[in-house]
Amino acid sequence: MSLVNSPDPAVRAAVVQQDLANVLHPIVQHKALETKQMVVTGGEGSTVVDADGTIYLDAMAGLWCVNIGYGRTELAEVAAEQMRQLSYFPHTAMNVPAAGLAAKINGLMGGDYHTYFVNSGSEANEAGFKIARQYMKQEHPGEYRFKTIGRYFAYHGTTLATLDGPAAWANAKRSLSRFRATLCILRRPIATAARSGSAIRAVGSPALRISKPRSSAKDPRQWRR
Numbered sequence: 001m002s003l004v005n006s007p008d009p010a011v012r013a014a015v016v017q018q019d020l021a022n023v024l025h026p027i028v029q030h031k032a033l034e035t036k037q038m039v040v041t042g043g044e045g046s047t048v049v050d051a052d053g054t055i056y057l058d059a060m061a062g063l064w065c066v067n068i069g070y071g072r073t074e075l076a077e078v079a080a081e082q083m084r085q086l087s088y089f090p091h092t093a094m095n096v097p098a099a100g101l102a103a104k105i106n107g108l109m110g111g112d113y114h115t116y117f118v119n120s121g122s123e124a125n126e127a128g129f130k131i132a133r134q135y136m137k138q139e140h141p142g143e144y145r146f147k148t149i150g151r152y153f154a155y156h157g158t159t160l161a162t163l164d165g166p167a168a169w170a171n172a173k174r175s176l177s178r179f180r181a182t183l184c185i186l187r188r189p190i191a192t193a194a195r196s197g198s199a200i201r202a203v204g205s206p207a208l209r210i211s212k213p214r215s216s217a218k219d220p221r222q223w224r225r
Contacts, residue, residue, distance in 0.1 A: 012051040015039055026158055043070030064121070091117065122157025129161055 016037050025033065039051035046069055049055050061067050068075070082097060089095055102115040116131070118124045129148060136145035156162040 008051070012039055015051065045069045045071065120157070122159040122162050125156045125162045126159050 016039065019037075019039075020030075020034065040048050041051050042049050043058070043066075046058055046061075047055050048058050048070065058066070058070075086095065086097075091098065098117060102117075105115050106113045116127055118127055132148070133146055136143070150156070
């Protein structure tokens with residue numbers, strides 16, 4: 001089943017039912033999807049279009065990963081050519097595209113770097129946690145240097161460590177794993193504005209006014225909202 005970029009209520013309804021019956025969405029409440037849905041059918045440049053024919057400016061670039069825009073046919077052609085030759089092989093061995101891309105990235109960063117390829121920002125942060133720990137273990141034998149610094153209410157992904165890590169979403173009592181014990185949580189950069197009672201408005205959300213913290217509450221999680 002596919003949708004062209006022209007409104008067709010019957011086809012849209014079929015896609016919605018197919019999705020609700022088969023897809024598990026992250027973050028979004030499924031109860032909400034039962035009554036209100038956005039069915040995206042295409043994209044070009046910085047815009048996407050839905051099954052109703054409405055065009056949106058995708059200011060988030062997907063999930064911060066479509067920074068070159070939608071509809072780049074030249075990239076689709078390069079990807080198709082590479083998939084015909086070699087679609088995938090694990091990095092337990094070497095391959096031409098990975099070596100070439102890593103060399104280009106190394107040059108752009110000034111040299112003396114190695115690239116570790118992953119599939120998402122969540123996986124990149126997970127890898128960063130592990131590499132940092134292993135480096136400290138190798139460089140400082142006998143000293144268990146394991147703590148990670150993160151911002152309160154920061155977002156670094158949806159895997160276990162990235163959610164439970166510089167943990168934005170989980171309250172300490174609802175921690176998903178023991179990883180939280182290795183964290184040092186810092187106040188957000190907006191803490192100063194929050195303490196002064198300034199109004200803060202985020203794109204896509206209503207204005208939020210945060211009152212001054214209690215005199216004894218040093219942890220932002222204990223501030224009144």
